[in-house]
Amino acid sequence: MTDPNKKLAERVFRRADEDAETARHGTHTPQTEDPAYRLAFQDLDFLLREDLRPVRFQLELLKPQLLLDEANIASMFVMYGSARIPEPDRAQAVLELAQDDTARRVAERLVAKSRYYDVARELARLASGYPRDEDGKRHFVVCSGGGPSIMEAANRGAADVGAESVGLNIVLPHEQAPNPYVTPSLSMQFHYFALRKMHFLLRARAVAVFPGGFGTFDESFELLTLIQTGKVERIPVLFYGREFWDRVVNLEALCEEGVISPRDLDLITWVETAEEGWQVVQDFWAEKQANGG
Template sequence: MADPKPPKRIFPEAKVDAVAAKHVPSSPQTESAAYKLAFQDTDFLLRDDLRPVRFQLELLKPELLLEEAKIASTFVFYGSARVPEPVKADELLASARTDWDRKVAERLKAKSHLYETARELARIASRQPHAEDGTRHFVVTSGGGPSFMEAANRGACDEGQETIGLNIVLPHEQLPNRFVTPELSFQFHYFALRKMHFLLRARAVAVFPGGFGTFDEMFELLTLIQTGKVRPLPILLYGREFWERVVDFEALAEEGVISRADLDLITWCETAEEGWQTVQRWYEREPK
């Protein structure tokens, strides 16, 4: 007779004990915070001493859920949360009352056409077929907020595809846009871990005009590639007029603080088709 198979585990799963803990009779001892299961004690988890644990949890949760969703690679979109889509840009300009507000509204309107560019690029990326094993590539990923982030998630939604949003807790209200797939909508406490998750699966990055946050994300990526910390990947820079007005890339090379070859880390793009063709050419020539 064959030996009986041993049980898979001899200890109960955490979720079993979590349920059992709810039915413990009340007493001064069981009502004490010390008696709570450590993983159910929010006050304990929020202690300063537990920061390393929170880091690990914030790293693991999106990683495990994205793996379970069979998302093998992503197409990341960076960009401002303040540039409106064209119709709203017109409304903003019409409502401007001061010279400064009018000037800002005009500059925002000048960039608003890129909303549709981001949306179309996301559409194209989302048309890529799934692999035979069900894994998905070039899944559109954004910060989950408004403006260019919304445009990216919206473009994927137009194609009936799932799309990722990596939101973050801010002092002011910051909610995911309505086009993010609910099961792939993540919220972060740590900026550093959020930026890491942007890049863990990235196979291409499109950068649209933005402020401090966009600068931070873009320059961190450029630094990681420049220093050999990550493999090069297509970085598409949209809105050349904006970027050359706010950053003098050529001057950085002329001043000797970056090499001229570092300028080749970015590819200037203006249309969605141009950006996607850049990505295709990149992976056609990449060694297998």
């Protein structure tokens, strides 16, 4: 009779890593050397087949999910913004190197926007000071796209106060590397844009959008669409740099043309400072909690 006070074996099958190790030291015959004999999960050629795209989707969704769970990250403060806006000192250097009027005008605009590097950095510092909950879960953990410029500023702000931060990088045709301020164990790389964007929003409880290009437009307007259509519960969506946004996109014209409702503009909160933005986020969630949300 078994002793009920003693645990039974937790598993009866060998672990996959044990079988994988055994497979590496097998006999060498024409059969075992052929790719067909490889374990499926060790066969990179097999995993990269066109037919296996659904499996790769699942893996790319699952790996970050597990890593963030293991890091006790319950919610994130996501920051979007340009990869081309340098910090103020570097922006000034770009201006000094401008060799013609066109380059000088562009550099002057970059200098004007470079202050948002400091704003993003300070906002990340503020968010990173949010305490863990009673279960030890972390909230408003700073998350960026892992790249340079505004993204770097976000991760750098977290590092300034000794906090970890997330970087969700993407494979691009030109070589790139995560910025040095992303926590290495929370630096993740994606092949699929769609799954990267999904992970930006699964845990997002606030989003800050700084001036940016196509990528920033893509991420921020998709978020607005998801909230507009009820696919995502409303969260604070902070837009920084109203002068920039009014210049590059006419949101009021969309209302005048009848393609969005005037109330859709209320999904955006315009802010300029880190303190103002962080206060908006705190007020939003305090009111939500007071109303039982």
